[in-house]
Every structure is written in C-alpha cells, then in structure tokens.
Amino acid sequence: MENSSDPASPLLEVRGISKSFGAVRALQEVDFTLRAGEIHALLGENGAGKSTLIKVITGVFPRDAGIVRIGGEEVAPRSAKAALGAGIATVYQEVNLLPNLSVAQNLFLDRQPMRFGIVRESEMRRRAKALLADFSLDVDVAAPLGNYSVAIQHVTAIARAVDLSARVLILDEPTASLDRHEVEILFGIMRQLAQRGIGIVFVSHFLDQVYEISDRITVLRNGRLVGERETVSLPRLDLIRMMLGRELAETTSARASVTEHKAREICASFEGYGKAGYIAPFNLELRHGEVVGLAGLLGSGRTETARLVFGAERADRGQATVEGAPVRLQSPRDGVRHGFGYCPEERKTDGIVAELSVRENIVLALQAKRGLHRPLSRREQDEIARRYIKMLDIRPADPERPVGLLSGGNQQKVLLARWLATSPRLLVLDEPTRGIDVGAHAEIIRLIRELCDEGLALLVISSELDEIVTYSDRVVVLRDRAHVEELAGEAIDVGNILAAIAADGAATAHEGRA
C-alpha cells in the first residue's frame, strides 16, 4: 500500500481520508484504491460511510484529512462540477438528469453543437444517437427523458458522464430500481466501459450482483476501512462477516446474563402478516419481558417488518393480535392506541424535532395520544421531563435545551423517553445505537435490558450482530425481504446468524422485488 508503483498503477487513490460531522466521526483514515479498467464494489451497511466517502471524493463535502490522487496527480475538487473536470463522474440512484428535457438535450446540455447562436438540433440528435448506440441503446432522442424507464435514464446519465471524458465512474446503487433484465443491460455496459480502461466504483447492497460484476471489493464499517479483497477469493460468509461482524470470539460470553426463558405472556402476535412487494408474510410473537432481535443485511426487510408491526405501513394479509384480541393496524395512530412505540432509524428526519426542547420532545407522543382537548399542564410536563431525564440519565439535564444541541446518544434517549412516557406495552427500536459513541452504546443496551426486565416487549433492529446477540432472547434472521430463521436460547450466536444470512443467497436474490 505504501508504495504505489505496483504494475496496474492505480487510477484513483484515496489515502487517509477522515471526515467528521460535529462529534460524529463519519470516516476515519479510510484508504481506497481503484485501478484502471476494474469494477470495484464498495460495500458496507447503512452508516458505514460509503456515501460520505463518495461525497468527499467528489468534493460535495470538504474533507478533514487525507488526499485524493487521480492518475498520480493530487486533486481537491470543491464541487461535483469540479470533480467532473478532474475526471470523476457520479451517477446516483436518483438520476441527476432533467426528465422534462429531451434525451439529446440531457446529453448535451450546455455544450450543444451551435451555429450562429442557434442549437443545431439535428446535429445534436445525430450525435446523441451515435453516443447511445455505443451503449446499444436505440431510443427516440427527441422525446423527453422522463418518458423512459429508470434504466434508460441511468444509461443516459452514464453516457453523458463518459462523454464528458470521465475516467472514474461512481455508480451509487444504480440497480436499486431496475429489474433483472435492465440490470443485465447495465452490467453489459459496465463491462464494456471497464474494457475501455475506465475505473468503476459500484455501490450496492445486492451481494449477488456484487459477486456477478465486481473484480474487487472494499468493505467499510462504522466509518473505517475493514479491508480490500479480490472478489473471487472472498467467500460470501467472509464478506458478510466483514460487513457485520466484529471480533466474534468475545461476544458469545455476554449471552450468559440474559435471563432464563420463562413462560412469558404473549403481548402481540402476527400471523401470516405481510404485504405484497414489501415483505413476505411472516409469523412473529412478541412476549412481555422479552427482546426479539431482527438481524439481516441492508434491504433484507428489517425496517419493513418494524413498520408493519407498528402500523406505519398497512399489511395486506395476515392477522395481528394484541393481548389475545385481534386488532387492525392501519396507521401509526392505531399502533399508538394499542400501546406500541416506534423509534425509527432516521432519528434526525423521522424522530426528534430538533428545534423543540427536550421537554417538548418527550411529551410529544403522550400529548398526541391524549388528544388536543386534554392538554398536559406545564407542571405535568415538567414532572414527566424531569422523571425521564433522571431515569435515562439524559445529559445535559436541562429540559429546556433544544434537542438538536444534544449528542446522538442523548437524542436517542429523548426519543426513548418520548415513547416510555406513553407507558407502551411494545417498543420497536430501529438501529437504536446507530451513530452514537461507544460509551452511549453500552448505556442504550443496558437500558434495553432494564426496560425488558420491567415487562416491556421489545423488537430491536440492529446491524451490530454482537449487540443483537447480547440483548436478544430470540433473533429473527431476514434475507431478501422474508423471515428465514428464528434463533432462540443457546442457538443465538453471531456464527449462526451469519450462516443464516449467507445461506443460498444466490438463488433468491430477486424474489423479494417481484
């Protein structure tokens, strides 16, 4: 690594990149090397730092430390446009083109062939046609881009990028909204471009596709580089371990602290519950005083399960039962009415109201549950806020401080407090430890156990397998938008979970998206 004079000299070299957002360290000394003519997969779970790395490379975010070299020359683009000038083009999942303009205008915007100040429309169309023919695409280039499928829009975006003499092409989840056939077309184009010597960075969470197309894999986890491997010599299980696992040995010991299985009362159960095209029908029992962990890769159906359980998404089949009585969960309001609470993954966008104070955030759900005509008095609010600040050790212990000024861990606690104030019977936590520092991690996990001991039923999603193993009484493993295995008691360990996730992945890759 130190010596960059290896035979296939690197096209793009990223060395020691660090980037922090406030107190959160999104990237720590990350290295990345892209060779000419290779397709290089960049992998990692949500929050691993993939998109941050891309945005730092392309100059969307300024970097705190590190260097980027292209063809041996150091570059420091300040904007996406500057990055393009340096030869780095990015095509995002949401295609950054203009659907209201014609395909030809999109390809040649701001660089149309001109004569006497007038765009030579026919010449532009001819060139557009020729350019797209290189990508075996034959479309009416005069028609609006928005008339075409996302796949064609992607190819158009790639064609534009390549035509702008890009040497490095970054494709961020390009296949997420494509069907199998369209993926084939895209892969064909990627191979063709690689042959021309263009280096391609491929970000995806479809591991089958990664194995199909990539030459090399770089894995990030929690903002750090886990490693770079050649795809052919990296078994799927090892890859998943790189993405999810930590030091596997030490974790199983923590299981001892989990209380023995008792005949616990069922809090809520779901039978044949599912939604077409969203998640396959599943059976799930949630008991008082028990933590059920949901494990799986990004896109496996964990959040989908949580949203169905809470009522944030409507099931189209199956039956939900709460405390023995059948119920309908049509909306989050129904969930709240039945005593459910949901702390979503995107704390900043879906959870806290950053401008409001800690007190106001805590009483939010309780007030909503009581209805507008029964306002909580200021005294009650203060009382509730004080109680939970003390109970959850929220710092600083100032109920009037805007939540946006708190650290990630404390924001998470405020969210927890909000739902606890409604005295729920079931709490759904989606990635409760995401983006919070190590100390707060342990505290959140302790809290989860405590709440559980008090009789609350908990459904917890986490990408940290060792963490799930630590607090779960049962673990449901998901793959390709279906529940594939349930582990209980002694069977819960990181190895078993990984094995369940990795089992015959190749066969079922696209089923969940029919």
Place this chain on the structure above:
Amino acid sequence: MKGLPPVLITAIVLVAGFALCAMQFPNIASTRVLGNLLTDNAFLGIVATGMTFVIISGGIDLSVGSVIGFTTVFVALAIERWGVPPLVAFVAILALSAAFGAAMGVVIHVFDLPPFIVTLAGMFLARGASFLLSTESVPITAPVYSTVSDFALRMPGGGRLTAIAIIMLVIVIGGALLLRLTRFGANVYALGGSRTTASLMGVAVGKMTIKIYMLSSLLAGIAGIVFSFYTSAGYSLSAVGVELDSIAAVVIGGTLLTGGQGSVIGTFLGVLIQGLIQTYINFDGTLSSWWTKIATGVLLFAFIALQQGLVALARRPVVKSAGAAS
C-alpha cells in the same frame, strides 16, 4: 418535448370558442376584429412572452404590471415635461427596466429568496415610484405618437394590422425562437426541471436567473411603451393587475406553473383566448365587461385541472423497490 398536448388543447379551445362566437355574431369572423384584437392585447402579448420564460424556469414575476405603469409615466413625463426626444426616452426606460429586472434576479439568486417575494417587492417599488413621478394622467402629444398610431398594414377584408400589433407579433415570434432554438432556451427549461440538477450539469444558474428576470422586465418595459402608444398617455394606475392576466395567459397556454414545460406559442394563444372573450362581451353589449374576468377564471381552473391530470398520467407507476430502507 415542450408539452405539445396542452398547446393543442389551448388551440382547440381557441378555435371552438371562435366558432361559437362567430355563430352568434358572424361579424366576429373578420380581419377587422382580428386586427383590433391584436392591437388591444399587444401589451399583454409582449409581457406574457416574458412571463413564459420566467414561469418555465420555475419562477414568477409579479412586478411586470407595475413596470408597465412606471414606463408609461416615465415616457410621458420625459417627452412632455423634460423635453427628451422620444427615442432617447425609450432607450433610457428600456435600460432602466432591464436593470430593474437584473437587480431582482441578483437578489433572487444571491440571497436564495423565493421569486414570489422578491418580485412582489419589485411590484410595490415600481408602482410606488410611478406615483412619485406623477399621480395624474399625463397625455402625450408628440408627433411620433400620432405617426405610429396612424401606421397600419391593410389586411384583406379591411382589417388594420397596427404598428403595436406588429411589434407584439415580432416579439412573440422572436421569443418563441429564442426559447426553442438557443442554448439560453434549453437552459430555461433545465432550470425549471431542477435548479440543483441543472447546476450539477454545468448550467450557470446564477447568470441564467439574472438574464431571465432581465428579459421579463425588458419586455415589460417594451409593453409599457406600447401601452403608451395605445392610450397616448402615461398614468401611474395603468396596467394594474396585468401581471395576473399575463400569468393566466401563460397557464392557459399550457405552461406548467411549476416550471419545466411550456411554450411561447401557447401563451400567445392564451392571450388570444382572453381577447376573444373580451371581444364577445363587446359584441354582446349587455354583459358587464367583468365577465371577462369570470370566464378567464373558469378557464384557468379548467386548465390547471387538466394539467394536473396530464401530469398524473405522465407519472407512470414506477416500480418502488429495495430502495434505502433495510
């Protein structure tokens, strides 16, 4: 690519409306009426052409009516009171209004403010300034005014294509070509599609914004001069609400209020529809002229509903899949 179907619908509405009117009043179907219609709506056609650029780019310009008002007063005072030669007065006011539009564009771009607010401020500013110059109507008696008023091309059937109608037609055609054939035009559509994306694709968004509002105000200035020819006077209260008439013409012409789609030809048809309604009411003689506004309102509703329908149709079901959730 530039939203043909809505334009076609506008054209059909115009033809059908014209046929209906002609059935009741056969005299409407004459070049005389057509000539008058073009002359009466010359200033509206000019200002609506500018408005089309603004709206397609995703903005709005509420200041144009006031700019017309200011222009008439300025021109009248300059010629009648300050003794400035008419041509010099025209050049001065056009430079002034272009600068005014450019300034609004700068404010919109640099401070990232909504065009609605900035041009609303511009509207009060220009109207206020015209009152400052003069609160009463100033008649213009310069010889060039009677020359221009008398000038007209004879159309077959006795209709007169007046100078100001010709100015309007030239501007409409020029505007249509500018929008359709030039890089500037393509960038206007790009801006209306998405400012962020356009800028990522290399469009100089700031410069474009300034140019677009400059163009709109410049055309409003020309419309003001034309209006002063039309009325032979400058009055600070003239052209009140014309910004709304022109927005209506643009929307009826099939331009999306949210930007990204539309055409100058459509806008021209929208102006003609409004003129046709006015003509019908004149022929009828018993109807209040305010029915023009009511009919325009109904048409506006119909067209907005129509556009929403078309937009919904265009948004074909996209397979939502894997996405970002886990």
